[in-house]
Amino acid sequence: MPSLLKTSCNSCIAAKRRCSRATPKCERCSQRSLDCHYAFPPSHRTNLDWNTGQPVRLPRSTDSYVTDPGVPPQSQPLGIADSVAMQSFDYALLELAGLPGIDDPKFSLLFEFPALAQMRVLDLWPRLDDTRSWSFCAQMLLSFANQFVQTGENPFIGKSGSMSYIVTTAFSVCAAYLARTDATNGMFQRILVAEVCKVATAIPHSSFEQQLAALQALLLYYILMFFGGDAQLRALAEKQEGVLERATIALQSQCLDPSGTPTDRVAECQREAARRAVVISYLLRGINRVLQYKSCHVICDLVNLPVSLRLPLGVHRSGLQSESQIDTREIVTYYEFVQEWENGRLGEIDEFAKLLLVACKGVTEIVPPNAFDTT
Structure with missing residues (x-):
């Protein structure tokens, strides 16, 4: 699995800034009209970041187990x-x-x-x-x-x-x-x-x-x-x-x-x-x-x-x-x-x-x- 550094866009890596990893452009590149290219393009996510103003849906769950890849597994x-x-x-x-x-x-x-x-x-x-x-x-x-x-x-x-x-x-x-x-x-x-x-x-x-x-x-x-x-x-x-x-x-x-x-x-x-x-x-x-x-x-x-x-x-x-x-x-x-x-x-x-x-x-x-x- 690529590291956080590799999953950031090239512009954010060069500027040492945190990357929102949004597509087609991250938040920082959109605000500054920069070219936004990913070495490892992020996959499409159902739950988008709240700070982008996009709709957010609750993750799927089965009883107490949440099927959300963003949450660390309790077994590890x-x-x-x-x-x-x-x-x-x-x-x-x-x-x-x-x-x-x-x-x-x-x-x-x-x-x-x-x-x-x-x-x-x-x-x-x-x-x-x-x-x-x-x-x-x-x-x-x-x-x-x-x-x-x-x-x-x-x-x-x-x-x-x-x-x-x-x-x-x-x-x-x-x-x-x-x-x-x-x-x-x-x-x-x-x-x-x-x-x-x-x-x-x-x-x-x-x-x-x-x-x-x-x-x-x-x-x-x-x-x-x-x-x-x-x-x-x-x-x-x-x-x-x-x-x-x-x-x-x-x-x-x-x-x-x-x-x-x-x-x-x-x-x-x-x-x-x-x-x-x-x-x-x-x-x-x-x-x-x-x-x-x-x-x-x-x-x-x-x-x-x-x-x-x-x-x-x-x-x-x-x-x-x-x-x-x-x-x-x-x-x-x-x-x-x-x-x-x-x-x-x-x-x-x-x-x-x-x-x-x-x-x-x-x-x-x-x-x-x-x-x-x-x-």
Whole structure:
């Protein structure tokens, strides 16, 4: 089977860009009016990428088995060592090269991964067979969608008097999820897929606020597809995981822009929401991969993601408020965050911090036995 490099078009290979492998022209060549030639022409696919705006159909399934070649077979799981080795050439990160300001030295942080930190995180990460911990994390993520409907906020979406249209629509979709029945489940799934398509066709957005709203909405949608749907919906989410990845990378580039330094409390809260949304995006994809295939492909990326060391002033344990004040001197990496907890220096933790710690240390280390059920 040809490698990903060989299946990309010649123009994308030469420019070291990620290729959508669409026919007759890939997305990049179409946008730039370039000649698009494949050494190994991609075969026709029934399920086209969501970011092309083309119709998407749910994959065929028989009971719990999904007949979709885009989903790794469960009989051949990858291990942590395999996932780390695969990080040597990350096509998703190449998309950053097309974003403004990529030559700025600050972006080098995204590609740094100290060997000692890598060994430490691999040592901390729970066993891939620790289904109890990973199921707990999945239920926590589902509870964030439920909490958003009940209160208008959750650990990565702050309560605001002027919620964006994208997030408002996501609120409606989550409410429809909670109210669905067996008779309406098919309609709900079609609405969910249609809304993901709408967000996908508009990535990247022009402003930080739009990027943040897009990722927040996609997180809610993918949480429902990964952990709140059936095998068909989960398989479709896995096949189109690149949509969530693109939105995450686009927001990361905005977060690293020094010109966007927050000057008031509302802006500070938005930056904190963005940091949390990015971390949850990586965790969401990693947790699903561990539960389904006993592998994790995001460990190396998680290590250097920024998180707040202290619970921001004015933040509820369950949500993020617009009045929050975040001391930027208290922003550390995920790796350092876990170190602080191990040394007993974290103090009170909110639901977001609990998710980070359970994902890294396991549920038995963080949560009392009688609090295992988060629903």
